[in-house]
Amino acid sequence: MTDRLYLFAPPSDDATWSFCLITAGGELQEDSGLDAAVAAMASRGEQSESGLRSILVAPAECLLRTSVAVPARGRRQIGMAVPYLVEEHLAEDVEGLHLALGARQDDGRIPVAVMDPERLQIWLDELTAAGIEVSKAHSSIEGLFGGRCDMRVLIDTDRAWMSHCNGEGVAIDRSLLLHVLSQWVGRNADEGNTDAVTIDLSIPEGDSALDVAQLDSVLGQLKPVTIERSPYQGSSTRQLALALEELPGVDLLQGSFAIAQDTAQPWYRWRLVAGLAAGLLLLQMGLDLARVSWLEQRAVALRQDSVAMFQEIYPDRTRVPDPRRELEALFDGGGAPGAAFLDLLGAAATRMSTLDDGPLQLRSLTFNAQRGDLALDLNASGINSVDRFKDGMEEQGYPVVIDSAVQEAQTVRARLRIRSGGV
Numbered sequence: 001m002t003d004r005l006y007l008f009a010p011p012s013d014d015a016t017w018s019f020c021l022i023t024a025g026g027e028l029q030e031d032s033g034l035d036a037a038v039a040a041m042a043s044r045g046e047q048s049e050s051g052l053r054s055i056l057v058a059p060a061e062c063l064l065r066t067s068v069a070v071p072a073r074g075r076r077q078i079g080m081a082v083p084y085l086v087e088e089h090l091a092e093d094v095e096g097l098h099l100a101l102g103a104r105q106d107d108g109r110i111p112v113a114v115m116d117p118e119r120l121q122i123w124l125d126e127l128t129a130a131g132i133e134v135s136k137a138h139s140s141i142e143g144l145f146g147g148r149c150d151m152r153v154l155i156d157t158d159r160a161w162m163s164h165c166n167g168e169g170v171a172i173d174r175s176l177l178l179h180v181l182s183q184w185v186g187r188n189a190d191e192g193n194t195d196a197v198t199i200d201l202s203i204p205e206g207d208s209a210l211d212v213a214q215l216d217s218v219l220g221q222l223k224p225v226t227i228e229r230s231p232y233q234g235s236s237t238r239q240l241a242l243a244l245e246e247l248p249g250v251d252l253l254q255g256s257f258a259i260a261q262d263t264a265q266p267w268y269r270w271r272l273v274a275g276l277a278a279g280l281l282l283l284q285m286g287l288d289l290a291r292v293s294w295l296e297q298r299a300v301a302l303r304q305d306s307v308a309m310f311q312e313i314y315p316d317r318t319r320v321p322d323p324r325r326e327l328e329a330l331f332d333g334g335g336a337p338g339a340a341f342l343d344l345l346g347a348a349a350t351r352m353s354t355l356d357d358g359p360l361q362l363r364s365l366t367f368n369a370q371r372g373d374l375a376l377d378l379n380a381s382g383i384n385s386v387d388r389f390k391d392g393m394e395e396q397g398y399p400v401v402i403d404s405a406v407q408e409a410q411t412v413r414a415r416l417r418i419r420s421g422g423v
Contacts, residue, residue: 003044003052006241007037007132008140009123011059017126020241030238034130041132056123056137057240058252060161060171063115064089065141065250067167070110078110086112098257102250111167113139113250120252135259137252141169143243149198149228151184153177154243155210156236177210181219189223196224202239205231305353309345312362341367344374344398344418351392360389363413373419375403379411386414393418 001024008018019037021029021044029040044052068085070078082101083094090097098120102111120137127134144152144163154161160177163169164184172180185197197219203210212229219225232239253259303323310323320326324342344367352360361379368375380386383405390400398418405414 004241004245005037005041005044005052005054005132006057006237006244007034007054007127007134008057008237008240009059009062011061018237020237022241022245028234028238028241030235034126034132038130038132053136054127054132054134055244056127056134056252057140057244058115058120058123058137060139060141060169062119063113063139065111065113065139065167065169067105067109067111069108082110082112086114090114098252098255100250100252100254105167109167111145111250113252115252117256120257124257134253137257138244138249139169139252140240141171142249143240143245143247144169145249146243146247147200149200150188151181151197152200152202153181154202154236154239155204155207157204157207159236161236161240178215178218181215182222185219185222185225196226198226198228200228200230202230202232204236205233207231302350302353305349306346309349309362312364340372340420341369341374344420347393347396347398348374348376348418351389351396354392355385355388360385361411371419373417376416376418378414378416379408380414381411383407383412383414386412386416390416 003024004022006020006022008020010016016032017034017037018032019030019040021037021040023029023044031037031040041052041054064086066086066089068082070081070085072078072081078101082099086099087094094114096117097114098117100113102113104110124134124137141161141163144154144161145165145167146152150165152163155174155177158174159171160174161169161171162177162180162184170180181199188197199219201212203212212227216225216227219227306323307320310320310326311318324346345365352362363377363379365377366375367373378386378389380389386402386405390402393400398420401417401419403415403417405412
C-alpha cells in the first residue's frame with residue numbers, strides 16, 4: 001500500500017490549505033499550508049519504498065452531495081438523465097456546473113456531487129503550481145457515507161459534517177446541528193418508517209459543549225432515535241482523512257477534469273496492437289478448434305461407413321473394431337492382391353460417401369485377384385449418380401467400366417468394374 005497525502009482545500013479565500021499524510025504503515029502527520037505539504041512529500045519520498053499518492057479533498061460547503069434514482073442502466077444514459085434529476089436541488093443553471101457520478105448503490109440510487117468547475121480548477125491550479133499532482137479528488141463528506149446507521153455526524157469546535165443513508169451530505173455551522181437533524185428525523189418519520197433512527201455521533205474527546213441528552217430528548221419527540229456517541233482524538237481533518245480511507249466515494253475528477261492517460265509510456269503506445277494481436281490469436285484458436293472438431297466428426301462418419309461396408313461383405317462379423325486390419329488378416333497379412341483390394345475398396349467407399357445427390361447402396365462386390373479389378377453391384381438414385389461416381393473414380397486414377405445399368409422401380413441397378421491401373 002502507498003502513502004496517501006490528503007490535501008484539504010480552503011472553504012473560503014481567507015482560509016488556508018491543510019493536509020493529513022497517512023503512511024503505508026499507518027502513521028499520521030498533520031499540518032497546514034502547501035509549502036508544508038510539499039516538504040512532507042519530499043521527506044516521505046526519501047523514506048517510502050511504496051510511493052505516494054495525493055488526493056484533493058474539496059470542502060463539503062462548496063458542493064452539493066446527494067443521490068438520485070435513475071432507471072437507466074447504461075453509463076451514457078445515466079449521465080444524460082442526472083442533470084435533469086438534480087436540477088430541482090440547485091439555485092443556478094445546471095449546465096454551468098460540474099457533475100461527478102458514483103457507482104450505483106444497493107438501493108439503486110446513483111451518488112452525485114455537483115460543484116462550480118471554476119472553483120475546482122482554481123484548487124487544481126494551486127496544487128500544480130506547488131508541484132503536486134493529484135490522482136483523485138473527493139468531497140470531505142464522502143467518507144461518512146459508510147456504516148449501517150441512518151445518519152453519521154462528525155462535529156468540530158465550530159462545524160459539523162452530516163451524511164444521510166439516502167446519499168445526502170452537508171457541512172454546516174455547529175450551531176445549526178439540532179435544526180438540521182430535526183429536519184432529517186422529521187422527514188424520516190413522514191416517510192412512514194417506524195424503525196428507530198440510528199445516529200453515529202463523532203465528537204471531540206472532552207467536548208462538553210454539546211448536550212447529547214438534550215439532543216436525544218428533542219429528536220425523540222419526532223421519532224424514536226438511538227444515538228451512538230464516538231469520541232475521537234486529534235483534529236477533524238484527521239478524522240475526515242481516516243474516513244476517506246474506508247470509503248473513498250465519488251471521485252470529482254471526471255469529464256473534463258479526468259486524469260489523462262500517459263501516452264508517452266511505451267506500453268500505452270503498444271496497447272492497441274497487443275489487444276488486436278490477442279484478439280486474432282483467440283480467433284485463430286477458435287477456428288482451429290472448430291476445424292479439429294469437424295475433422296473428428298468426419299473421421300467418425302467415414303469409419304462408420306467402412307464398418308457398414310465390411311459387414312455387407314461379411315455379414316457374419318458382428319464386431320469390427322478396425323475394418324482395415326480385419327481385411328488384411330483375411331488376405332493373409334495384406335499381400336499384393338490384398339493390398340490392391342483394400343486400395344480399390346477404400347477409394348470406392350470414399351467416393352460413395354462424398355456424393356451429394358444421394359448415396360449409392362452396395363448390393364454386393366467381387367474382387368478378381370488375377371485381373372486386379374473390383375466388381376460392384378450398386379443401387380443408385382439415377383444414372384447421373386452412377387456417372388458422377390465413375391467420373392470421380394477416374395479423376396483419382398481408377399478406371400471404371402459400366403457393364404450394365406438397368407432402371408428398376410425407383411432406382412437404377414448398375415454393375416461396374418474398377419481397376420487400379422489401365423483400362
